[in-house]
Amino acid sequence: MKVLSKEKLQTAFNKLNEGAEVFVPMQKGTQSGFHPWKSFESDKDALMLDALNVYLPPKNVVFPQTEKMYSIKQKGVEINIDETFENYDPTIIFGARGCDIKGILAMDDVFLTKGYEDSFYKARRQNNTIIANACYESGPNCFCSSMEVNPTDPAGADVIIRDTGKEYVWETKTEKGEAVTAVIADLLEEKEVKLPEAKPFKQNVDYDGVAEKLKGMFEHPMWDKLAEPCVNCGMCTYVCPSCYCFDIQVKMWGDEGYRFRCWDSCMYEEYTREAGGGNPRGAAKERFRNRFLHKLEFFKERYDTPLCTGCGRCIAVCPNGINIIKIIEQVKEAEINE
Amino acid sequence: MSDQDQKCTCNEQPLVPTVVEVIDIIDRTPDVKSFFVKNVDGNGVPFNVAPGQLAMVSHVPVGEGMFSCTWQEEQEHLEFAIKRVGLLTDELHQIEVGQKIGVRGPYGNGFPVEECKGKDMVFIAGGIGLAPLRSFIKYCFKHREDYGKITILYGSRSSADLCFKEELFDLWPKQSNTEVFVTIDNPEEGWDGHVGFVPSYLEEVSPSPNGAIAVTCGPPIMIKFVLKSLEKMGFTDEQVITTLEMRMKCGIGKCGRCNIGSEYVCLDGPVYYLKQLRDLPPEW
Amino acid sequence: MKEITNKIQEIASRLLQEGQVDVFLAWEQGGEAFQTRPYFARTVEEAKNLVFNEYSIHNIANSLLKFRDGQEKIGVVAKGCDSRGIVRLMEDNQISRDRLYIIGIPCPGMKDPLIAARNHSGFNKANESEEGIAKKCRDCIQPNPVIYDELIGEEVAPHFEGERFAKVREIEAMSPDERYKFFEDTLSTCIRCYACRQVCVACDCRTCIFDEMKPQWVGRENNTTDNMMYHIVKASHMAGRCIECGECERVCPVNIPLMVINQKLIKDVDEFFGPYEAGMKYEEGVKPALSMYKEDDPDNFL
Numbered sequence: 001m002k003v004l005s006k007e008k009l010q011t012a013f014n015k016l017n018e019g020a021e022v023f024v025p026m027q028k029g030t031q032s033g034f035h036p037w038k039s040f041e042s043d044k045d046a047l048m049l050d051a052l053n054v055y056l057p058p059k060n061v062v063f064p065q066t067e068k069m070y071s072i073k074q075k076g077v078e079i080n081i082d083e084t085f086e087n088y089d090p091t092i093i094f095g096a097r098g099c100d101i102k103g104i105l106a107m108d109d110v111f112l113t114k115g116y117e118d119s120f121y122k123a124r125r126q127n128n129t130i131i132a133n134a135c136y137e138s139g140p141n142c143f144c145s146s147m148e149v150n151p152t153d154p155a156g157a158d159v160i161i162r163d164t165g166k167e168y169v170w171e172t173k174t175e176k177g178e179a180v181t182a183v184i185a186d187l188l189e190e191k192e193v194k195l196p197e198a199k200p201f202k203q204n205v206d207y208d209g210v211a212e213k214l215k216g217m218f219e220h221p222m223w224d225k226l227a228e229p230c231v232n233c234g235m236c237t238y239v240c241p242s243c244y245c246f247d248i249q250v251k252m253w254g255d256e257g258y259r260f261r262c263w264d265s266c267m268y269e270e271y272t273r274e275a276g277g278g279n280p281r282g283a284a285k286e287r288f289r290n291r292f293l294h295k296l297e298f299f300k301e302r303y304d305t306p307l308c309t310g311c312g313r314c315i316a317v318c319p320n321g322i323n324i325i326k327i328i329e330q331v332k333e334a335e336i337n338e
Numbered sequence: 339m340s341d342q343d344q345k346c347t348c349n350e351q352p353l354v355p356t357v358v359e360v361i362d363i364i365d366r367t368p369d370v371k372s373f374f375v376k377n378v379d380g381n382g383v384p385f386n387v388a389p390g391q392l393a394m395v396s397h398v399p400v401g402e403g404m405f406s407c408t409w410q411e412e413q414e415h416l417e418f419a420i421k422r423v424g425l426l427t428d429e430l431h432q433i434e435v436g437q438k439i440g441v442r443g444p445y446g447n448g449f450p451v452e453e454c455k456g457k458d459m460v461f462i463a464g465g466i467g468l469a470p471l472r473s474f475i476k477y478c479f480k481h482r483e484d485y486g487k488i489t490i491l492y493g494s495r496s497s498a499d500l501c502f503k504e505e506l507f508d509l510w511p512k513q514s515n516t517e518v519f520v521t522i523d524n525p526e527e528g529w530d531g532h533v534g535f536v537p538s539y540l541e542e543v544s545p546s547p548n549g550a551i552a553v554t555c556g557p558p559i560m561i562k563f564v565l566k567s568l569e570k571m572g573f574t575d576e577q578v579i580t581t582l583e584m585r586m587k588c589g590i591g592k593c594g595r596c597n598i599g600s601e602y603v604c605l606d607g608p609v610y611y612l613k614q615l616r617d618l619p620p621e622w
Numbered sequence: 623m624k625e626i627t628n629k630i631q632e633i634a635s636r637l638l639q640e641g642q643v644d645v646f647l648a649w650e651q652g653g654e655a656f657q658t659r660p661y662f663a664r665t666v667e668e669a670k671n672l673v674f675n676e677y678s679i680h681n682i683a684n685s686l687l688k689f690r691d692g693q694e695k696i697g698v699v700a701k702g703c704d705s706r707g708i709v710r711l712m713e714d715n716q717i718s719r720d721r722l723y724i725i726g727i728p729c730p731g732m733k734d735p736l737i738a739a740r741n742h743s744g745f746n747k748a749n750e751s752e753e754g755i756a757k758k759c760r761d762c763i764q765p766n767p768v769i770y771d772e773l774i775g776e777e778v779a780p781h782f783e784g785e786r787f788a789k790v791r792e793i794e795a796m797s798p799d800e801r802y803k804f805f806e807d808t809l810s811t812c813i814r815c816y817a818c819r820q821v822c823v824a825c826d827c828r829t830c831i832f833d834e835m836k837p838q839w840v841g842r843e844n845n846t847t848d849n850m851m852y853h854i855v856k857a858s859h860m861a862g863r864c865i866e867c868g869e870c871e872r873v874c875p876v877n878i879p880l881m882v883i884n885q886k887l888i889k890d891v892d893e894f895f896g897p898y899e900a901g902m903k904y905e906e907g908v909k910p911a912l913s914m915y916k917e918d919d920p921d922n923f924l
């Protein structure tokens with residue numbers, strides 16, 4: 001099998017970075033996330049490949065928080081849309097965990113299927129290569145295996161690396177993967193090493209039948225109680241590897257400007273507020289319920305897979321201790337009066 | 339749906355509008371204007387629409403909004419009847435003929451014009467809600483022999499707020515086997531027509547549910563009571579069609595906000611049989 | 623703390639039983655100890671879920687906003703910061719005194735559940751110290767409730783030691799360029815999740831300026847310009863209103879030092895229009911420093 005010694009890791013990043021922008025999990029100042037390798041400052045930043053995961057998922061690589069769409073020029077009554085900003089620059093996400101790759105696969109479903117292909121997403125995604133970091137040990141909030149993710153052999157990976165301690169076993173999965181493997185071929189050694197063994201999950205979450213059961217639970221009183229501690233901030237949505245909702249807005253300076261899209265959050269009151277003032281989800285509870293139903297029921301109904309990937313980030317960041325695992329458990333236990 | 343169903347023509351870049359020219363603007367009421375647009379080269383339109391489909395109208399430097407696009411017999415221009423309710427529509431109401439704006443679409447499913455063939459049609463609208471129904475009504479009159487009796491019931495706050503008066507009072511009543519009923523909310527000097535709310539007038543007129551399809555659009559509160567009246571009159575959930583309004587940004591089922599349950603109204607709707615809506619969370 | 627929990631459960635049960643309150647606001651224990659979160663008990667049965675533990679750090683006055691349109695009588699547990707938050711809401715006519723039954727608790731200083739959650743998560747390489755009380759509690763000048771109907775326990779001394787505005791002075795001493803750089807660096811990491819706004823007890827506007835679309839005052843791009851605009855506008859709305867509970871800074875997922883900005887405003891309001899300390903006492907009809915105008919108000923900063 002092919003092996004990349006950890007000592008050669010930074011050389012590998014440098015090589016890969018010649019032909020693509022490489023995003024690597026790192027602690028940067030007060031934040032951990034996937035940041036461009038070229039921004040890495042060894043005296044200030046820390047590589048996070050051996051951490052369970054980082055706070056901000058790599059979704060911004062294929063779906064940036066703010067993305068310019070097209071230019072606008074106006075002159076009197078004339079309007080020109082001369083330039084659109086699809087970004088075809090090659091990118092590599094190095095060391096993504098299975099849960100985060102599942103998030104990107106969910107976005108593939110959204111942006112590339114059901115009648116329309118989103119040209120902005122497609123441009124980035126086509127030129128994006130994912131090098132997965134297989135997980136052999138789960139964290140306290142991890143439950144990806146309950147959400148259709150295989151942590152040791154994640155779907156959607158172009159290459160899978162497996163941490164054996166001193167080196168990474170390098171396993172090429174796709175054509176895109178072969179291309180990046182070729183770039184660092186001379187850094188890889190042929191060697192037999194013992195693969196790590198997967199440890200059992202600390203959390204056992206039973207999602208079986210939850211989507212189906214939720215269909216009959218829209219009016220269940222449990223939502224009132226569950227939503228009460230929620231302050232309706234958007235933190236859970238912004239750290240979520242699969243939340244994809246966006247807003248489209250315009251920025252003008254005089255007669256020139258551009259239209260852009262930016263992440264939006266279903267937790268905000270403004271999100272569904274109509275021009276005439278009506279709002280189908282004006283109440284905090286309604287927004288809370290919609291978010292969890294979207295994750296656990298609606299997306300499953302539409303795309304046949306849950307939108308929650310079991311990464312546990314929302315559990316770790318929620319200022320008021322809302323825990324999606326407990327919500328799934330409560331759904332399982334709930335009695336429905338038909 | 340039918341062969342009338344149209345797909346977005348800008349498939350390569352579905353979020354980027356096509357620039358068109360406003361060739362005419364008609365005041366429909368004090369706060370509703372119809373905007374007619376055409377390709378900037380003066381030839382035709384960037385896309386055709388089926389009755390009930392939507393399109394995103396972009397006053398490019400200000401913003402975009404989703405509006406019902408009127409079905410035209412000759413697809414020579416696009417028409418949008420737009421009520422002034424917010425920032426974008428305020429700005430749109432100030433533009434003049436010759437202004438370039440953006441459009442993208444068409445979006446959504448449109449009315450099931452084929453499935454309705456052979457039926458008596460009952461159209462019930464309030465205020466600007468007549469705009470989407472007008473497409474279907476125009477389509478029925480174009481294919482008059484395909485549909486049975488046509489009943490149109492329309493109401494608005496005052497006589498000044500009645501949209502499409504020429505059609506209401508002149509064109510449509512002249513059509514064969516067609517009845518048009520118009521009502522306003524409050525009595526008014528010089529108005530000798532019906533006064534009262536749409537749902538109660540509907541019960542008064544009481545069109546037969548036998549072999550009929552009712553199509554309704556209007557303010558949410560009106561729809562709520564119209565649905566009750568229709569039920570009382572014997573219309574089943576399979577015989578009632580409505581078209582929904584939700585806030586939309588992308589129009590192509592991606593951006594998230596117009597969902598009702600697992601449906602995206604911009605893509606899967608906006609036209610639904612009441613039967614379909616009963617299966618969705620009551621957030622419409 | 624167990625004693626306080628027992629006492630709270632006892633009082634809440636009594637008040638709910640007697641119908642003196644319709645709902646009682648305190649905390650419940652989540653899955654882990656540090657997942658303690660606000661909880662609204664409406665029955666004697668539910669009152670058994672109420673807890674007060676070392677992670678009862680949230681400013682529970684913020685939860686009162688969920689009840690501002692109702693008529694319910696509300697029992698609420700208040701630490702020093704919560705009580706100042708309650709005064710804040712009463713001053714803004716968000717909730718009236720006669721709807722509240724306040725159980726004051728002199729605060730021993732809380733641990734930060736988010737630090738525990740981060741360390742627990744496995745996402746945090748440089749584990750943060752969970753020793754001692756949270757930063758916001760170390761900075762607290764008012765651990766004792768300023769308003770209450772019943773008090774549990776004895777008053778405690780302020781936790782804060784040292785020079786209160788030291789960090790503010792440090793930034794004031796910077797050159798304009800250095801200062802700009804400081805704010806540019808700290809605010810550029812903002813992800814605009816608005817958690818700082820949502821947990822804030824001074825943010826009680828029904829429609830927030832950032833959600834206002836007609837006109838839209840602040841752009842929604844996540845870039846340094848719009849982020850700075852967001853924080854500048856938010857900060858200026860905090861002037862004379864921030865009760866220094868530190869929740870905004872505590873919940874920030876990217877650790878922006880928001881209290882430095884708030885403290886600058888606290889210091890300025892006190893110097894220009896004071897002596898003034900927001901939410902320290904409630905007197906009917908008395909307005910906060912910036913809610914009234916005096917002919918001799920200083921304007922040299924304009």
